Amino acid sequence: MPELKNTEKADAGAAPGILMELWRATWRYRRRTLAALVLLVLAKVAAVCVPLVFKRIVDLFSSPGSLASELNTGTSPLAPNGAHIIMLPVFLLVGYALLRFLSTLFTELRDLCYARVTLVTVADFAQRALAHMHRMGPRFHLQMHTGAMIRDMDRGTAGVGFLLGALLFTLLPTLVEIVSVMAIMAAGYSLWFTAIIFLTFIVYASYTTVMTRRRVLFQRRVNELDSRSNGLLLDSLVNQEAVRNNARGPQEVQRYQKARNAWVEQSVENQKALSALHLGQGAIIAFGVGAIMLFAGLEAIHGRITVGDLVLLNTYVIQICLPLNALGFLFREARDALTNAEKLRQMLALRPEIEESARATPLTVTRGEVIFEHVDFSYEPGRQVLWDVSFRIGPGQTVAVVGGSGSGKSTLARLLLRTYDPQRGRVLIDDCDISMVTLESLRAAVGVVPQDSTLFNESVAYNIAYGRPGASMVEIIEAAKAAQIDELIASLPQHFDTLVGERGLKLSGGEKQRIAIARAFLKNAPIMLLDEATSALDTRSEKAIQTQLDRLAAHRTTLVIAHRLSTIVDADHILVLDKGRIVEQGGHEELLSRRGLYAQLWDLQLQKQEFDRLERKLVRQPLNLGVLLASVVDGLGSVLEAKSIQLYTHIHPEPLRISGDPSVLSQAIWDICMHAIDATPAGGRIELRLERAGERAQLSLTDGRHLSPSDSSVQEPVSSKFDPLVLRSSIERQGGKLTIKLPTSVQGMRFSVDLPLRGTRATAAGGAALLPGQPESAGLGGVEVLIVDDSEAVRAFFESVLHAEGARTYSFSSGQQVLDWLEARPLQQWPAVLICDSSLGKEDGRQVMARIRDMEEAKGIALARRMSAIALTNSSQPNEGLIVLMSGFQSHLSKTASPSEVIAGVAALARRGGHAAVQTNEQGEQK
Numbered sequence: 001m002p003e004l005k006n007t008e009k010a011d012a013g014a015a016p017g018i019l020m021e022l023w024r025a026t027w028r029y030r031r032r033t034l035a036a037l038v039l040l041v042l043a044k045v046a047a048v049c050v051p052l053v054f055k056r057i058v059d060l061f062s063s064p065g066s067l068a069s070e071l072n073t074g075t076s077p078l079a080p081n082g083a084h085i086i087m088l089p090v091f092l093l094v095g096y097a098l099l100r101f102l103s104t105l106f107t108e109l110r111d112l113c114y115a116r117v118t119l120v121t122v123a124d125f126a127q128r129a130l131a132h133m134h135r136m137g138p139r140f141h142l143q144m145h146t147g148a149m150i151r152d153m154d155r156g157t158a159g160v161g162f163l164l165g166a167l168l169f170t171l172l173p174t175l176v177e178i179v180s181v182m183a184i185m186a187a188g189y190s191l192w193f194t195a196i197i198f199l200t201f202i203v204y205a206s207y208t209t210v211m212t213r214r215r216v217l218f219q220r221r222v223n224e225l226d227s228r229s230n231g232l233l234l235d236s237l238v239n240q241e242a243v244r245n246n247a248r249g250p251q252e253v254q255r256y257q258k259a260r261n262a263w264v265e266q267s268v269e270n271q272k273a274l275s276a277l278h279l280g281q282g283a284i285i286a287f288g289v290g291a292i293m294l295f296a297g298l299e300a301i302h303g304r305i306t307v308g309d310l311v312l313l314n315t316y317v318i319q320i321c322l323p324l325n326a327l328g329f330l331f332r333e334a335r336d337a338l339t340n341a342e343k344l345r346q347m348l349a350l351r352p353e354i355e356e357s358a359r360a361t362p363l364t365v366t367r368g369e370v371i372f373e374h375v376d377f378s379y380e381p382g383r384q385v386l387w388d389v390s391f392r393i394g395p396g397q398t399v400a401v402v403g404g405s406g407s408g409k410s411t412l413a414r415l416l417l418r419t420y421d422p423q424r425g426r427v428l429i430d431d432c433d434i435s436m437v438t439l440e441s442l443r444a445a446v447g448v449v450p451q452d453s454t455l456f457n458e459s460v461a462y463n464i465a466y467g468r469p470g471a472s473m474v475e476i477i478e479a480a481k482a483a484q485i486d487e488l489i490a491s492l493p494q495h496f497d498t499l500v501g502e503r504g505l506k507l508s509g510g511e512k513q514r515i516a517i518a519r520a521f522l523k524n525a526p527i528m529l530l531d532e533a534t535s536a537l538d539t540r541s542e543k544a545i546q547t548q549l550d551r552l553a554a555h556r557t558t559l560v561i562a563h564r565l566s567t568i569v570d571a572d573h574i575l576v577l578d579k580g581r582i583v584e585q586g587g588h589e590e591l592l593s594r595r596g597l598y599a600q601l602w603d604l605q606l607q608k609q610e611f612d613r614l615e616r617k618l619v620r621q622p623l624n625l626g627v628l629l630a631s632v633v634d635g636l637g638s639v640l641e642a643k644s645i646q647l648y649t650h651i652h653p654e655p656l657r658i659s660g661d662p663s664v665l666s667q668a669i670w671d672i673c674m675h676a677i678d679a680t681p682a683g684g685r686i687e688l689r690l691e692r693a694g695e696r697a698q699l700s701l702t703d704g705r706h707l708s709p710s711d712s713s714v715q716e717p718v719s720s721k722f723d724p725l726v727l728r729s730s731i732e733r734q735g736g737k738l739t740i741k742l743p744t745s746v747q748g749m750r751f752s753v754d755l756p757l758r759g760t761r762a763t764a765a766g767g768a769a770l771l772p773g774q775p776e777s778a779g780l781g782g783v784e785v786l787i788v789d790d791s792e793a794v795r796a797f798f799e800s801v802l803h804a805e806g807a808r809t810y811s812f813s814s815g816q817q818v819l820d821w822l823e824a825r826p827l828q829q830w831p832a833v834l835i836c837d838s839s840l841g842k843e844d845g846r847q848v849m850a851r852i853r854d855m856e857e858a859k860g861i862a863l864a865r866r867m868s869a870i871a872l873t874n875s876s877q878p879n880e881g882l883i884v885l886m887s888g889f890q891s892h893l894s895k896t897a898s899p900s901e902v903i904a905g906v907a908a909l910a911r912r913g914g915h916a917a918v919q920t921n922e923q924g925e926q927k
């Protein structure tokens with residue numbers, strides 16, 4: 001087993017530390033930084049001078065022989081006219097005020113000058129982080145929680161900003177201030193003052209260091225828990241569809257709550273440590289200030305310092321203590337910021353799994369030949385996924401890869417895109433090893449329609465143009481046409497500007513796939529990779545776009561990874577993968593004739609298609625659209641009344657029968673109606689029409705909004721949750737089509753739903769309205785049929801077929817149930833025909849039949865009035881007819897009988913029994 005050669009690992013040794021990063025940023029903006037430093041020094045000089053000037057003012061006024069006392073005694077030599085007496089203090093006072101202002105002015109100018117350095121560095125870091133994340137391989141992203149990663153990036157970039165600003169402009173100025181104050185004190189006063197301040201500073205710094213180191217552990221844990229709970233939150237929201245579908249909402253909240261509780265507990269511990277730190281720091285400062293003032297007081301009493309000196313010392317002590325406090329805060333924050341920034345730096349230092357070779361050259365595709373040469377690959381050691389895979393896709397050829405789930409098909413696509421490198425062997429494009437070309441040129445040469453297309457929460461146009469940035473609108477429209485999504489887009493209110501929702505959630509899987517196809521058309525790359533490109537489409541849509549995919553593949557070298565073999569029968573070459581090895585290859589017919597794995601997959605697929613067909617048939621019921629509409633309109637009564645909206649209806653007189661899921665269709669009609677009511681002003685009108693247009697039923701609803709001639713924009717109702725994309729998908733899934741016509745100045749917005757009519761026989765006009773789901777009058781109108789089968793699917797199938805023909809059915813899953821039901825029912829209400837499984841699980845259908853015949857006998861029912869019965873059998877054996885006749889049945893049907901066989905069988909018995917609507921005999925006599 002080959003070793004994994006590419007692993008994403010921290011290159012911590014080679015990468016510069018965070019301080020180096022900061023130095024680089026500072027150096028990049030050295031002029032600004034220098035200017036900011038000059039302003040900083042000026043601001044601090046002004047700040048340190050303020051108390052000095054103040055001391056002079058105080059001394060002038062308070063010292064014996066000062067101006068104030070001389071003025072009081074009238075002995076001042078400077079006061080011949082009194083003007084000089086006023087001039088000197090005013091000059092000092094103005095100077096004092098000016099110095100104060102200059103300190104603020106220089107500080108603000110400094111911040112202004114330096115803001116760009118910090119902001120650009122932070123933005124640059126964030127940008128580098130994003131670019132780096134995109135360079136990292138899937139292995140890295142699979143390991144990471146996206147939410148936690150975003151949080152780390154946020155904290156890291158904020159940390160960088162803090163360190164840049166704080167270190168230079170808080171730590172440095174604080175140190176400047178402390179040193180200059182201590183120098184002034186040492187020069188002018190007793191060294192004791194300096195010693196006390198120095199001691200206070202040392203004790204404070206040591207205490208803060210020890211305590212902060214302890215607290216960093218708490219902070220780190222808080223950060224981890226915070227990132228984890230945010231990761232959970234994001235994961236939960238990103239997968240909200242899965243959460244909803246599995247009804248796991250409460251569990252998700254619980255999981256999040258658990259993570260948040262742990263975060264709360266740890267944050268409380270962190271706060272305790274912080275409070276202890278603050279209290280200790282406060283005590284040390286109080287001790288220092290108290291000691292200095294005590295000492296200064298003693299000095300003043302002994303006349304060794306003036307009142308001005310006392311004031312100056314007091315101011316300096318406060319001035320020095322405040323920065324000390326700031327230093328403490330700074331120390332703590334800087335540690336946090338350093339931790340966060342370092343974490344981000346380490347993330348940036350991780351080497352991507354796939355790196356371009358230093359000698360990589362851009363790939364130029366001339367012919368478009370792709371070769372896999374003896375490729376071995378494993379995602380993780382000890383579990384090889386591909387074994388010696390070799391194949392060639394000739395220029396312009398289409399090669400399809402088929403195989404069971406997990407056989408390694410998508411891995412081939414990943415290797416072609418160089419998402420991973422093989423451990424052995426090579427992948428070549430036009431004889432060029434893809435590990436020797438630039439990644440950008442390689443990925444530009446390969447167009448991809450992925451298995452699961454995710455879209456950006458941007459406009460449709462943006463998502464299509466993603467394939468080729470800078471594409472013109474005309475090119476985008478062309479690509480949309482090629483992918484057959486132009487009609488859908490044209491009917492959207494904002495057309496190409498419609499937002500597709502987060503990850504394209506407003507679109508169905510098929511629509512997203514078509515946008516991905518449009519994107520690939522626009523990219524127009526010489527090599528195409530279709531990774532189960534039609535997997536999200538139903539058979540109808542698949543057929544509709546298969547031609548487009550074929551066009552996409554035409555004249556391009558194409559690798560198709562297919563699940564539906566029907567889509568690749570025309571491929572030039574088919575590779576059959578099994579557990580990472582190519583076990584068969586050749587053309588479709590050739591592979592079928594070999595009767596190997598491909599032939600088995602083909603047979604399985606045919607069976608599945610048949611099963612799907614039957615399943616679809618069972619879900620879709622025959623419906624009378626008029627009746628369905630009537631029930632919706634009935635529910636709208638109060639809403640219409642509340643807004644005084646008048647509804648005008650025009651309903652086709654004959655029943656229009658369609659096939660579909662009644663709940664989906666009535667929800668769709670309800671949504672359109674509610675949207676129309678929302679959009680129509682109070683007192684307005686809405687028109688609802690149900691018409692027949694050839695072989696289609698057309699339901700159209702025109703709402704009451706009009707455009708004023710001066711306003712061409714469509715006003716969407718504010719409260720509306722209506723989503724045309726979702727609606728369109730659900731109608732299309734019912735085989736219908738939705739078109740939306742924008743409002744004009746004379747007519748409101750018009751929604752039309754076209755649905756194909758069922759191929760029914762002519763029925764009497766103006767038939768009585770039926771409730772939805774109630775059988776319609778048709779070829780078996782009025783015939784009542786009992787269905788007994790332990791399989792729900794079989795019961796549903798017969799019900800659906802018989803309802804379509806107007807029969808009424810009663811279904812039971814066991815023989816005992818039907819016997820009890822018949823026993824309790826009056827004879828004249830017994831159904832005409834019985835369809836009963838010949839083997840009902842533990843019961844025997846033939847015995848059930850025999851007991852019913854016994855009951856008829858016991859109740860004295862005439863032969864002509866006895867129930868006709870059909871046995872359901874699993875296979876048609878030659879003597880089956882005889883067996884069922886012997887057990888009381890009149891005929892038999894295979895469980896896999898076609899609908900027409902079922903109808904013919906029931907009709908024949910009903911007619912014979914005189915029960916069909918067409919031949920009802922009042923007296924019950926056989927005609």
Ligand SMILES: Nc1ncnc2c1ncn2[C@@H]1O[C@H](COP(=O)(O)OP(=O)(O)OP(=O)(O)O)[C@@H](O)[C@H]1O
Pocket residue numbers: 138142379380385403404405406407408409410411412
């Ligand atoms: N990122 C990964 N890390 C580890 N193992 C992986 C990874 N991706 C796929 N595998 C494994 O590699 C094997 C091949 O996966 P691959 O996706 O190529 O299969 P596939 O044939 O495309 O399957 P499917 O048809 O179900 O999509 C599987 O066993 C899968 O579990």
